[in-house]
Amino acid sequence: MKKISIYRPSSTGEALQILSQHGPEAAVYAGGTDLLIRLKNRLKQAPAYLVDIKKIDDLRYIQDDGQGGVRIGAATKLAEMAESELLQKRYPMLVDAIRMISSPELRNASTLGGDLLQEVWCQYLRGGYNCWRNGGYLCYGAIGDNSYYHSAMGGRLCYAVYPGDAAAALIAFDARAKLATPAGVKELSLEQLLPGDLMVDGRIQSHVVRYNEILTEVAIPAPKPESRASFEKLRPRGVWDFAMASLALRLDVRDGRIEDSRVVFGGIAGKPLREHAVEQFVRGKALSAELGDAAMATALANAAPLKYNATKIDMAKGLLASGLARLHAAG
Amino acid sequence: MQPVEAILFEPVGCLAEFPAEPFNEIAARLFGRKRKPSRSASRSYWHLLNLMEAAGTFDAGEAEALELEAVEAASVYEDVAPALAELNALGVRVVLASSLSQRAVARFAEKCPGFPSVWSRDTAGGVKDAPLRAASTIPERTLFLSDTAEGLRTAARAGVNGILMMNDPDEAKRLALLGPAGGVVSLLELPDFVRLVAAQNG
Numbered sequence: 001m002k003k004i005s006i007y008r009p010s011s012t013g014e015a016l017q018i019l020s021q022h023g024p025e026a027a028v029y030a031g032g033t034d035l036l037i038r039l040k041n042r043l044k045q046a047p048a049y050l051v052d053i054k055k056i057d058d059l060r061y062i063q064d065d066g067q068g069g070v071r072i073g074a075a076t077k078l079a080e081m082a083e084s085e086l087l088q089k090r091y092p093m094l095v096d097a098i099r100m101i102s103s104p105e106l107r108n109a110s111t112l113g114g115d116l117l118q119e120v121w122c123q124y125l126r127g128g129y130n131c132w133r134n135g136g137y138l139c140y141g142a143i144g145d146n147s148y149y150h151s152a153m154g155g156r157l158c159y160a161v162y163p164g165d166a167a168a169a170l171i172a173f174d175a176r177a178k179l180a181t182p183a184g185v186k187e188l189s190l191e192q193l194l195p196g197d198l199m200v201d202g203r204i205q206s207h208v209v210r211y212n213e214i215l216t217e218v219a220i221p222a223p224k225p226e227s228r229a230s231f232e233k234l235r236p237r238g239v240w241d242f243a244m245a246s247l248a249l250r251l252d253v254r255d256g257r258i259e260d261s262r263v264v265f266g267g268i269a270g271k272p273l274r275e276h277a278v279e280q281f282v283r284g285k286a287l288s289a290e291l292g293d294a295a296m297a298t299a300l301a302n303a304a305p306l307k308y309n310a311t312k313i314d315m316a317k318g319l320l321a322s323g324l325a326r327l328h329a330a331g
Numbered sequence: 332m333q334p335v336e337a338i339l340f341e342p343v344g345c346l347a348e349f350p351a352e353p354f355n356e357i358a359a360r361l362f363g364r365k366r367k368p369s370r371s372a373s374r375s376y377w378h379l380l381n382l383m384e385a386a387g388t389f390d391a392g393e394a395e396a397l398e399l400e401a402v403e404a405a406s407v408y409e410d411v412a413p414a415l416a417e418l419n420a421l422g423v424r425v426v427l428a429s430s431l432s433q434r435a436v437a438r439f440a441e442k443c444p445g446f447p448s449v450w451s452r453d454t455a456g457g458v459k460d461a462p463l464r465a466a467s468t469i470p471e472r473t474l475f476l477s478d479t480a481e482g483l484r485t486a487a488r489a490g491v492n493g494i495l496m497m498n499d500p501d502e503a504k505r506l507a508l509l510g511p512a513g514g515v516v517s518l519l520e521l522p523d524f525v526r527l528v529a530a531q532n533g
Binding site: 132136137138139140142143144155156157159199201202203204306307 | 511516520
């Protein structure tokens with residue numbers, strides 16, 4: 001493991017200063033369930049300067065925003081979210097999603113910010129291959145075993161999937177993120193936060209957060225009274241594993257008809273994939289037992305599976321049908 | 332890797348789907364090649380170039396006639412035109428650097444426009460690395476795409492960065508062991524490749 005230095009700032013401003021001082025060699029350190037593994041994996045782009053934000057008090061909270069919504073500090077533990085009565089009451093689907101992340105032990109350490117901004121878990125990257133995210137210029141996942149950790153929806157140099165679960169659930173609730181930057185506070189939607197593989201500060205990453213910025217908060221607007229939501233996840237084992245495919249589904253149903261919806265797939269693309277085609281298809285339709293089959297036919301038309309992962313598309317479509325059936329039954 | 336200033340393209344295997352038969356036919360007629368011909372146009376082509384290189388002289392007219400047949404039957408990949416347009420807009424010098432004859436390359440350039448610079452074995456004075464050298468680019472700042480082992484070795488011989496065109500995953504997996512400087516799944520990734528290397532170089 002490379003030699004590292006750890007800073008323990010007491011405020012976000014101080015943390016920003018340290019990050020700016022060291023450039024892309026520095027990174028925010030909170031739960032460490034991704035960052036420390038990157039160091040253990042000896043990734044070339046793992047940071048040498050860790051800016052530990054655990055001592056910054058105002059980054060760890062789950063609060064009512066006074067307008068029916070909730071604000072969550074980025075350093076809030078996933079376990080705290082999983083046990084939050086406020087979240088359970090307003091967004092039970094989000095709590096379902098959080099409870100399906102990894103294992104109880106890791107949820108005790110992992111933070112919301114860390115889950116959202118985690119590095120991909122491609123076995124070639126983590127195995128030290130000289131790939132696009134590790135100082136090289138080739139995606140080994142595109143030509144090797146891509147059955148699990150790789151995109152079935154195309155790629156952009158890197159074909160690894162975005163691995164987080166919380167993002168899909170939060171996008172389904174139209175959540176927004178707040179970043180502290182040297183130029184002040186920046187707000188953006190979760191979709192804008194996680195646009196998939198892109199170049200930031202000379203490297204490929206899934207999110208837009210620059211080396212000198214800190215994700216500080218996620219805000220979820222008030223749920224609509226007519227909303228129903230479900231989160232489903234397929235994975236090789238019941239705990240611990242990342243999604244082969246997952247689906248966060250929210251339907252706003254009035255008088256049996258779908259007025260609005262959010263359909264967000266996880267585990268199949270380089271980003272949480274909002275499927276607008278299905279959202280448009282179901283709008284205005286009756287939420288019926290038959291809707292699932294028809295919706296499946298419109299889903300993921302742009303699929304571009306690699307040699308070994310076409311099954312991810314079948315899984316994702318199956319989740320769509322079962323999610324719609326579940327929400328129909330819930331009515 | 333140093334910033335990318337130029338990309339050299341060999342049409343066979345990287346820009347278009349060619350038939351293998353004309354290349355196998357040249358190998359059989361001109362060089363008495365009797366081994367079971369490959370169904371892969373790229374492998375047939377690069378094998379033929381080895382034969383041409385070893386022989387030094389051959390019936391250029393007969394070879395050219397069959398190469399023109401191959402070019403006529405070739406179908407240009409759909410990602411070529413948008414990728415070339417973006418690379419040209421980025422200011423990257425894109426060069427058709429081929430070991431085909433001049434007439435065959437010129438005909439291919441008509442089917443696949445977008446190359447301000449074109450080199451053939453006739454204008455370069457040889458096959459394989461000769462057209463790559465003739466392009467007069469800075470080798471360390473040049474990429475050469477290939478989907479064959481012979482193409483990657485040729486890039487190394489010319490001192491340019493050999494980039495694996497990963498058309499077939501199984502073949503690409505084998506070729507990745509040769510240590511290419513990089514690899515792309517689609518030509519549409521080349522502009523991002525160029526931008527990333529530029530960003531890494533500050």
